[in-house]
Amino acid sequence: MVAARDILTIALPKGTLYTNSVKLLGLAGLDTEFMKEPGRQLLLYSEEDAVRFIICRPTDIPTYVEYGAADLGLSGKDTIVEQHKDVYELLDLKYGGCRFVVAVPEDKPKELAYWNQTRVATKFPRIAEEFFLQQGMQMEIIKLHGNIELAPIVGLAEMIVDLVSTGRTLRENKLVPVADVLSSTTRLIANRVSHRLKSGRINPLVERIRQVVEEGGLK
The missing domain is CATH 3.40.190.10 (Periplasmic binding protein-like II)
Structure with a gap:
């Protein structure tokens, strides 16, 4: 049983960015098969990875991340710049341009x-x-x-x-x-506190995502 503090929460965008976001995380090693057709579910959980997924409006993702409701989020650069939230931008994911x-x-x-x-x-x-x-x-x-x-x-x-x-x-x-x-392209962002306290979980995932992006995994 994974303690609640050790669960990683990732905010994913509804709409046109959803499919590529799920594909990217799958290529990075997370169990996302059950997420291909989310239906109306807004909260999904992978017991295998101890990862919770929040499915929300793209413009809300920086808010979820800034306030710590999500440890990581996938958000458009335009939204990040416009909202000027206090989040840590980790990677350019190079899709949703x-x-x-x-x-x-x-x-x-x-x-x-x-x-x-x-x-x-x-x-x-x-x-x-x-x-x-x-x-x-x-x-x-x-x-x-x-x-x-x-x-x-x-x-x-x-x-x-x-x-x-x-x-x-x-x-x-x-x-x-x-x-x-x-x-503007999609970016991986992190809550600043989570990035420090959950670095043991976040950093390896970020590196796997970085490798997928550099190898052109979504092309």
């Missing part, structure tokens, strides 16, 4: 400096603000929770900062990228 861009209407000027002191709509105000400050630009940041592409069309903002993968949504709304802001 996307990028942040500044986009403007296709019939407008493409020089970024032209848009100084205008309004920008985004779901990621911290990332947007830091980017424009680095460019020496003073912008009015308008936070939205969805349909960012609508903002320039209806006059809410002159430009947007948003995640893109294929760029199809931008094209459909007659927007074009004019600057890259940040590239």
Whole structure:
């Protein structure tokens, strides 16, 4: 019987990142066969590995890790930067790639400096603000929770900062990228206290994951 303090808790993202996250952990030696189809279960447990898995929204994972409800978590770099949680970033897992861009209407000027002191709509105000400050630009940041592409069309903002993968949504709304802001991939993060107190369990797993990533195990 494993003591509760020795159980390792890992937070995994629901949605598009789930399958690759489970595959990665399986390749790193954890028992994940029973996790391929989680259904509606949000808490899974591997007795063989003494590992508990929390299945939650990707944007909640840094919070679970910061407060110690999870020892480890798999989270997008964009979420980590935007939320600025006090967690320890261990590895770039090199999947779930996307990028942040500044986009403007296709019939407008493409020089970024032209848009100084205008309004920008985004779901990621911290990332947007830091980017424009680095460019020496003073912008009015308008936070939205969805349909960012609508903002320039209806006059809410002159430009947007948003995640893109294929760029199809931008094209459909007659927007074009004019600057890259940040590239994002999935990262392995740890609770700072857990990383110290459970190093005997965490460090070997991290090294196995690192080896899988370096060998291109998910490609």
